[in-house]
Amino acid sequence: MLTALIMAGGEGTRFWPLSRKDNPKQFLKLNDDQKTMLQETVERIKELVPIEQVFIATNAAYQEAIKKQLDGIPLENIIVEPMKRNTAACIGLSSVVIENKYPGSTMIVLPADHLIKDEKKFIDILSKAVMTAATGKNLVTLGIKPTHPETGYGYIHYGNHLHTIDGDQVFEVQNFTEKPDLDTAKEFLEAGNYLWNSGMFIWQLDSILYNIEKHLPEMYESLLKIQKALGTDAEKKVIKNEFEQIESVSIDYGIMERADDIFVIPSSFGWDDLGSWPALERVKKVDDDGNVVIGKHYGIDTTNSIIHSPNKVVTTIGLDEVVIVDTEDAILICDKKRAQEVKEIRNILAEDGLEDCL
Structure with a gap:
């Protein structure tokens, strides 16, 4: 079974003053006059993941806005983080919640505020990533083929070729690199084996939880306590107490830079993270x-x-x-x-x- 986690808790700070704490970028209509960025994100994956299997990770301030914007999403699928603890904690919490409802499923992780022009190609690549994630403990990401030396994105350095699925190649990831300066970005572009880090991930739930246990063991212990409290009267209290202790670390640094069996599919589907004006x-x-x-x-x-x-x-x-x-x-x-x-x-x-x- 396929599930999707859409991360929608950010404040879109670089789109200030239009993007605000109470109305951040994911709730804005930046691409057209019909749908918000969040609505577009859910809409484009409906062919793969029906709305009842879509989960939204956010904070309490945005909970009501999400309910209004996403008609049909089950209320229990809105996962509320009690405080900011970066993407590793967000994904960890969401993984145990989704595992509780759809055990053994494969999770697609997407930001809520990205633009994708060629949605057909995107779904095709995503389907191939799901196939790759089905093997072993594979963690899969989508890397965007760079068109210019961009300093506003992180990069993925890829190495050995794993296999090809209907014309799309899958490579082993050698390492992740933070946002470079201009000269380094030019070197990456010339090298030809660097991709922009899209922040999109695909894995089986047991694969990501295995890697959290291995590389972030203290966070994993907190997640086990949360998992036991799900569905009980103590659920909110336990989540809050454990989140106060959880390390604030990104999924890139906490897991992807440390784990084995990381793979990337070089992609071109008109992606843009709409990061600034x-x-x-x-x-x-x-x-x-x-x-x-x-x-x-x-x-x-x-x-x-x-x-x-x-x-x-x-x-x-x-x-x-x-x-x-x-x-x-x-x-x-x-x-x-x-x-x-x-x-x-x-x-x-x-x-x-x-x-x-x-």
Whole structure:
């Protein structure tokens, strides 16, 4: 049986000020005017995983929004983390919850806020990843074939060829690399055996739990206590108590960089993690001056910029490569090349007590 875990607890900090704590990126309609990023994620996998076998990991603040956005999802499939403990704890908690309901199933793990243009190809690759995960203790990930030297993504270095499934190759993973500087990213691109880390994983439940026990034994002990409490009156209390003690570590660092039998399928299906404002150039119409405009903008000699202002007229003169975002209570203006630093502005606001703006 196939199950899916969609991680939807992030705050989308680099899309501030549109993305907020109470309305983060996964709840925004960034790709079109019909569905949110979360809704699109669930919709695109329905051919493989019906809604009753889809689970959403989130925090208590987003629970009600998820109920409203995902009509038909069982309430018990919304897994609420009591506090942030990074992706290893999120996946660990979700694994024991899903194992309790669908024992022995294969889990597909997906972020809630990514764009995929070629959904048919995506499902085809995902199906092949499921086949690869069915053998032994295999942990499988999808790596995106890089198109340019990107510094905003982590990379996967792959080695020996395992096998080919209907034209798509599967390779052993040699190692994972954090976000590189530009020179290193150029070296990765030239080497030809590096892929962007998509953050998508496929494995059998017993495989990921085996690896958590092996590489994060203290976390595994907490998960066993949680598993025993599921369905009892003590469930929420036990989860909270154990989460307070669990190490905050990413699944990449905690498991994928340490485990054996890690495999990757190089993929090209129009993937984008929409990580910051300049990503809109890849999903929205670009005008003759190279601008992406959402709202009303009148400019003189304004080029290659992102302007988001649905409620106010924005006028500009002599600007190039800038981001301008206007919301009801905040305005962002930044160099487009430094848009990744938006999350640092949020930190400054938080330090100054401006929580209402976050």
